[in-house]
Amino acid sequence: MSTEKSLALVLRLVDFSETSVIATLFTRDFGKIHGLAKGARRLKGPFESALDLLCLSRLVFLRKSSDALDLLTEAKLERRFRAAARDLSRLYAGYYVAELLDELTDDGDPHPELFDFACETLAALDTGPQPVSSVLMSFELSALRVLGHLPLLDQCVECGTEMNGSGRVAFGMLAGGVLCARCRPGKPKVVSLSGAAWQMLRDYAQSDEKRPSGEPDRRAYGEVRGVLNQYLSHLLGRRPRMHEYLGVLAS
Ligand SMILES: [Zn+2]
Known part of the structure; x- marks a missing residue:
């Protein structure tokens, strides 16, 4: 178990107990993590209001080596999402x-x-x-x-022909990009x-x-x-x- 620090965006919160939550966070340095924040719902605590949805916070957490949840130990609010x-x-x-x-x-x-x-x-x-x-x-x-x-937009995803955008352009959902007139026939979606x-x-x-x-x-x-x-x-x-x-x- 190691202590890590990173900037993090709060993506999802699920109540774990009356005062604790399980948070899904997108961290800058470690990607997406899931952590238990004990006491996150207490007004005075190591998280205060830094674990609200879409907050940007400075996070300290204990990284668990197995599938276990990481343990969030501290979060400091950097910026709150106020669009509401x-x-x-x-x-x-x-x-x-x-x-x-x-x-x-x-x-x-x-x-x-x-x-x-x-x-x-x-x-x-x-x-x-x-x-x-x-x-x-x-x-x-x-x-x-x-x-x-x-999706590939500049060239046909099948044969590489450059697309010039004159007239209509066929976009293949499953092919993952645009298709030239030659490659389009028979393609689904x-x-x-x-x-x-x-x-x-x-x-x-x-x-x-x-x-x-x-x-x-x-x-x-x-x-x-x-x-x-x-x-x-x-x-x-x-x-x-x-x-x-x-x-x-x-x-
Ligand atoms: Zn083609």
């Missing part, structure tokens, strides 16, 4: 970020880049001027990219995208600040939403829970 004070869709958008981090990452598999981007995303939902649709699309595609699930929607996917999938941040074009966004929703549902094996609550994710 702004509007409900921003709060739900935060829950959606937590859901994706929880569902798409494996225990003990750190991704500092994704951690930092998740913190930026929550800050943008909290106080930023960007619309929720745009913030979430950036997060979804970045998470897919960092975790190695980003293929969606036809307009050139504008294909370009939007590419723009938001960029790894740097060139990503757009304004209000996305409505028609293209509707198409992109449809593709992302199906693609994520396919990846998770079910529809993400928060899609039901977030109108902006409807397709």
Whole structure:
């Protein structure tokens, strides 16, 4: 057993007893962990209010070597997620970020880049001027990219032919990317995208600040939403829970 420290985002909390909780956290240095926090529900304690949902906290924990839960010993609040004070869709958008981090990452598999981007995303939902649709699309595609699930968009996923986006583009859900006219026939679960929607996917999938941040074009966004929703549902094996609550994710 070793004592570890890391910045961590609180993804999920389950009551364990009257005063204790089991927390799922996405840590910057150790990836996703599950830990028991004894006395977390006491007002005065080693956690105070640093273990609320989506808090960014400085965590100290004892790492267990086996399947046993880690033991959280201390947490200090760095930043609270306050989007609920702004509007409900921003709060739900935060829950959606937590859901994706929880569902798409494996225990003990750190991704500092994704951690930092998740913190930026929550800050943008909290106080930023960007619309929720745009913030979430950036997060979804970045998470897919960092975790190695980003669909191939520039070339046919089967034969490597460069796509130029003139006319409609075929996107294969199961193939994991776009398909040229030659490779498309006979493929299951293929969606036809307009050139504008294909370009939007590419723009938001960029790894740097060139990503757009304004209000996305409505028609293209509707198409992109449809593709992302199906693609994520396919990846998770079910529809993400928060899609039901977030109108902006409807397709
Ligand atoms: Zn092809």
